[in-house]
Structures are given as C-alpha cells and as structure tokens.
Amino acid sequence: ASQHRLWPEIEKTVKQQVAMARMGIGECGSGWQLFAEDGEMKMYRREEEIDGMVVDPLKAVHVVKGITGHEVCHHFFSPQYRYDWETTLEQMTVLETISDDTLLFLQTHKRIWPASQRDVVFWSHIRKLPNDQDRDGPDIWTVVNNSTGHPDHPANVGKCVRIFLTVCLLCQTRVNPPKDGTPLSRENVSCKITYCSVVNPGGWAPASVLRAVYKREYPKFLKRFTAYVTNQTKNKPIMF
Numbered sequence: 001a002s003q004h005r006l007w008p009e010i011e012k013t014v015k016q017q018v019a020m021a022r023m024g025i026g027e028c029g030s031g032w033q034l035f036a037e038d039g040e041m042k043m044y045r046r047e048e049e050i051d052g053m054v055v056d057p058l059k060a061v062h063v064v065k066g067i068t069g070h071e072v073c074h075h076f077f078s079p080q081y082r083y084d085w086e087t088t089l090e091q092m093t094v095l096e097t098i099s100d101d102t103l104l105f106l107q108t109h110k111r112i113w114p115a116s117q118r119d120v121v122f123w124s125h126i127r128k129l130p131n132d133q134d135r136d137g138p139d140i141w142t143v144v145n146n147s148t149g150h151p152d153h154p155a156n157v158g159k160c161v162r163i164f165l166t167v168c169l170l171c172q173t174r175v176n177p178p179k180d181g182t183p184l185s186r187e188n189v190s191c192k193i194t195y196c197s198v199v200n201p202g203g204w205a206p207a208s209v210l211r212a213v214y215k216r217e218y219p220k221f222l223k224r225f226t227a228y229v230t231n232q233t234k235n236k237p238i239m240f
C-alpha cells in the first residue's frame with residue numbers, strides 16, 4: 001500500500017490521531033466536558049462550531065474485560081461485521097481494497113429527522129503499533145477512519161448531504177497472568193479503548209438536533225459495539 005496515492009495522507013493522519021488518542025483528557029487541552037458515563041465508559045465532548053455548524057470533537061474511554069485490542073480493532077475494521085453493530089448504517093460499499101489493512105468505504109446513514117440523510121466516503125486503516133512505553137507489554141492496535149474524495153462519488157450530488165469525519169479507535173490490551181501458572185484465559189485479559197471522533201455534518205443541521213443525536217448515539221454505539229465483540233469472541237481462542 002505504500003505506493004498508493006493516499007499513503008502519505010494515511011501515514012500522517014495515523015501518527016497524528018494516535019498521538020492525540022494517547023493523550024489523557026487533561027493533556028488534550030481544556031474544554032472537555034464529561035457528558036455520559038456508564039460503568040467503565042466515560043464520554044467527553046468539546047463544544048465547537050465551524051461556520052455555525054456543530055463539529056463537537058468526542059473522546060470516549062472504556063475498559064472491557066475478556067477481549068483484546070486486536071479483536072476490538074478487527075471487528076471495527078472488517079466490513080463483514082459492520083451491519084451487525086452499526087445501527088445507523090443504511091448502506092455500506094467497499095469502493096477500493098487499497099491493501100489488506102486499508103479499505104475505501106462509501107456509507108449512507110439512516111436519515112435522522114428533521115435533518116436530511118447523510119453519506120460519507122472514507123479510508124480506513126488498521127495497524128499494530130509497538131508499545132513504546134512498556135517494552136514487553138502487549139501491542140497497541142488502532143483503526144483510523146478519515147473522509148476523502150472519490151471521483152465516482154462526488155459530494156452532494158444525490159439526496160444525501162456529504163459529511164466529513166476523522167475517527168480513531170485506539171486499543172491497549174492488558175494481561176494479568178494467572179498466579180498458578182495455568183494457561184491464559186479470557187479472565188486474564190482486558191482492553192482499554194479510546195475512541196476519538198470529529199464529525200462535520202456537511203450541510204446545515206440544527207445544533208440542537210446534532211447535539212441530541214451525538215448524546216444519544218455515541219454511548220449507544222460504544223456499548224453495542226463492545227458487547228458485540230464480547231459476544232463474537234467468547235468461545236473463540238484469544239486473538240492477541
């Protein structure tokens with residue numbers, strides 16, 4: 001994939017997004033407000049507008065027992081699972097398989113009244129990163145999704161308003177080996193998940209509607225997605 005036209009952008013965006021995701025909420029600059037909490041899951045957002053449009057950055061942190069970062073990223077990246085967990089998805093097309101770790105997607109999302117329907121074109125890249133903090137710790141896995149143009153799918157031609165997004169899912173596996181030297185099982189693993197997203201809704205949508213959508217949809221998405229991965233992996237060998 002390194003000779004693909006998108007490769008320089010992918011390299012730069014992945015490095016940038018991973019650095020941001022690894023920063024704690026405190027370091028990320030001020031203005032983050034906790035807007036949802038459920039057990040281990042904490043969701044923060046910053047209220048930001050560009051040309052009067054709501055583009056509130058979102059940062060969620062979650063810890064899930066019994067699954068690994070590779071399993072979380074694999075189920076987030078791979079198209080074959082997406083209709084199972086992405087509730088607002090209406091249509092998903094893989095426009096291009098750039099390489100086995102990089103895909104180009106076209107997605108249309110269900111219309112959310114009173115706003116018009118949205119679609120998005122984005123590249124998606126999955127990568128294992130060396131754990132440079134803890135040398136012998138398990139690897140870190142990430143998926144970065146970033147909107148891009150596509151000659152066959154120009155923006156705002158059909159009924160859908162084109163949105164623009166940058167999403168980073170960063171997963172750090174934790175292993176607590178059993179004391180008595182028995183083989184590792186799912187009780188001994190957990191995954192720290194950081195999900196960052198900035199969505200520009202494209203055309204105009206009422207700020208109140210957008211903020212209500214995000215407040216309702218993001219917590220639902222992360223809970224549903226992580227429950228899905230737990231369910232898909234529970235009787236399978238651990239994927240590190």
Ligand SMILES: CCCCCc1ccc(-c2ccc(S(=O)(=O)CCO)cc2)cc1/C=C\c1ccccn1
Nearest residue numbers: 086088109112115118145167201205214217218221
């Ligand atoms: C007026 C409504 C405008 C917003 C509509 C919308 C835009 C974008 C997106 C969206 C959110 C996450 C991704 S992803 O993380 O890349 C995973 C792959 O699907 C891609 C798209 C969704 C939704 C609609 C609802 C909504 C909003 C948050 C969270 C969940 N659903």
